[in-house]
């Protein structure tokens with residue numbers, strides 16, 4: 001029995017760092033400037049292969065939001081959250097959008113392999129995801 005992906009993404013993508021379930025594409029990133037208590041977080045237009053938890057209201061730096069936590073369908077680990085509703089007018093653009101906490105997902109360069117013409121790779125920046 002192989003693992004069943006609900007949705008297969010192609011090309012560069014973000015995936016669950018525990019079970020490699022495909023989650024989102026870099027072109028669906030709306031903003032990389034979000035922060036969560038563990039560090040960087042990205043706002044995505046679309047995330048696949050996640051289940052959502054119960055709705056709750058959370059007070060954030062930008063005001064009150066109704067959010068649901070999102071979990072990987074493959075392994076059940078928490079990945080971030082989805083904005084169900086924003087109560088401040090200028091935050092409405094986040095409604096229906098997803099946050100992935102950066103340290104919980106493997107980036108598009110996570111399985112990068114160097115073209116082996118040059119052994120000096122130390123100057124490159126694999127974290128530019």
Ligand SMILES: [Zn+2]
Nearest residue numbers: 016019072075
């Ligand atoms: Zn997973």
